[in-house]
Amino acid sequence: MGSGNSLDHNPPNASRHITSGGSDWLWAVTALMALSDLAMLTWAFSRARGTRLFHQIGIIILTTATIAYFAMASDLGAAPAEVEFGRGTPGVTRQIFYVRYIQWFITLPLLLLELLLATGLTLSDIFTAIFMGWVLVICGLVGAFVITSYKWGFYVIGVFGLFYIWWVLLGHGPRSTFAAGGAVRSGYLRCASYFSFILMLYPIAWACSEGGNVISPTGEMIWYGILDLFAGPIFLFFFLYGLREVDMAAFGLTSGKYTDTGYGAGYGAGPGMATAGAANGVTTGAAPAATNGVATAPSTTAAAPGATAANQV
Numbered sequence: 004m005g006s007g008n009s010l011d012h013n014p015p016n017a018s019r020h021i022t023s024g025g026s027d028w029l030w031a032v033t034a035l036m037a038l039s040d041l042a043m044l045t046w047a048f049s050r051a052r053g054t055r056l057f058h059q060i061g062i063i064i065l066t067t068a069t070i071a072y073f074a075m076a077s078d079l080g081a082a083p084a085e086v087e088f089g090r091g092t093p094g095v096t097r098q099i100f101y102v103r104y105i106q107w108f109i110t111l112p113l114l115l116l117e118l119l120l121a122t123g124l125t126l127s128d129i130f131t132a133i134f135m136g137w138v139l140v141i142c143g144l145v146g147a148f149v150i151t152s153y154k155w156g157f158y159v160i161g162v163f164g165l166f167y168i169w170w171v172l173l174g175h176g177p178r179s180t181f182a183a184g185g186a187v188r189s190g191y192l193r194c195a196s197y198f199s200f201i202l203m204l205y206p207i208a209w210a211c212s213e214g215g216n217v218i219s220p221t222g223e224m225i226w227y228g229i230l231d232l233f234a235g236p237i238f239l240f241f242f243l244y245g246l247r248e249v250d251m252a253a254f255g256l257t258s259g260k261y262t263d264t265g266y267g268a269g270y271g272a273g274p275g276m277a278t279a280g281a282a283n284g285v286t287t288g289a290a291p292a293a294t295n296g297v298a299t300a301p302s303t304t305a306a307a308p309g310a311t312a313a314n315q316v
Contacts, residue, residue: 009023009026009030009076009077009078010022010023010026010078012077012078013077013078013079014078015078015081015098016081016082016083016098017081017083017084017096017097017098017099017220018083018094018095018096018097019086019095019096019097019098019216019219019220020078020081020097020098020220021078021098021220021221021224022219022221024221025220025221025224025225026076026078028221028224028225028228029072029075029076029224029228030076032072032076032228032231032232033069033072033073033076035232035236036065036068036069036072036232036235036236037069039065039235039236039239039240040062040065040066040069042240043058043061043062043065043236043239043240044062046058046243047059047061047062053251054251056120056251057117057120057242057243057246058243060113060116060117061117061239061243063109063113064109064110064113064114064117064235064239065235065236065239067106067109067110068106068110068231068235070106071102071103071105071106072228072231074102075100075102075103075224079102080100080101080102080103080105081098081099081100081101081102082098082099082101082148083096083097083098083099084096084097084099084147084148084150084213085097085150086150086216087149087150087151087152087154087214087215087216088215088216088217089216090216095216097213097216097220098220099147099148099213101144103227104140104141104143104144104147107140107143108137108140108141110235111136111137111139111140112133112136112137114198114234114235114238115129115132115133115136115168115172116129116133117239117242118172118176118191118194118195118198118242119132119171119172119176120254121181121187121190121191121246121254122176122177122179122181122191123179123180123181123182124171124175124176124179128171128175131167131171132167132168132171132172135164135165135167135168135171136164136168138160138161138163138164139161139162139164139165139168140161141161142157142158142160142161142164143157143158143161143205143206143209143213145157146158146161146209146213146214147209147213147214154214155214158206158209158210158214161206162206165202165203165206168199168202169199169202172195172198172199173195173196173199176191176195177191177192177195182254186249187245187246187249190242190245190246193245194238194241194242194245197238197241198234198238201230201233201234201238202234204230205227205230208223208226208227208230211223211226212226212227
């Protein structure tokens with residue numbers, strides 16, 4: 004397995020396909036995605052439990068991208084499609100990497116979720132933005148396989164979804180209440196503007212590659228690879244670095260539902276337990292409930308084996 008023989012092991016299935024140089028570039032992006040994923044894993048596990056949500060979303064994004072680029076570098080996950088503009092050559096087919104759209108279908112909603120969880124938007128607003136991300140990706144995939152000019156209808160619908168995402172990121176989101184304070188708001192505005200600009204370049208790349216057949220599949224790989232690096236690891240590390248000093252409890256996204264033990268004094272015993280922390284290795288139980296304002300003493304009599312529930316009350 005390697006960049007030099009990927010096309011020999013997995014021959015291209017279209018007349019316009021990636022070259023060995025394109026495969027080399029894809030292997031390089033695969034390596035960068037994998038290294039970024041390992042760095043994100045290390046960063047996530049260096050943080051306290053219950054404060055890793057944003058980092059764990061990043062792990063999912065980078066793992067998905069690594070798998071997708073491994074497939075594309077191996078010249079897998081592609082299908083031939085007839086082009087609308089053959090440039091004077093009839094019957095031209097172009098290599099369409101559907102695995103890239105599978106990657107985007109997973110990663111774009113997660114990138115939006117990563118950003119919008121920092122705002123005060125409702126879940127319905129966030130889920131609608133995620134849905135429009137799916138609209139953008141699916142319309143791009145379907146349009147890539149349409150031979151006629153109807154592909155541009157899907158293109159317009161996808162761009163409409165992108166406009167909606169822009170409105171949420173740059174219009175609706177900044178006007179919401181940021182529970183973590185003004186510092187997070189300013190950081191969000193920088194990251195949302197950056198991410199919106201990167202998103203704008205994807206439809207341009209699509210129009211020049213799968214849509215208009217202007218650039219070669221290798222040029223397409225280079226263009227999309229650069230965009231995915233800027234929208235993936237570079238964006239994630241930039242965004243998460245801005246949150247490094249933020250108290251995650253301000254977002255209301257921390258979780259204390261651990262099943263692990265051995266954290267020492269000050270930690271509860273498990274999910275949903277209202278127990279005090281351990282003192283000298285002994286965990287104290289919750290206080291008994293009061294009846295008519297008078298606290299009842301805990302029972303000291305153990306139920307005999309085989310006793311019914313009524314006898315244990």
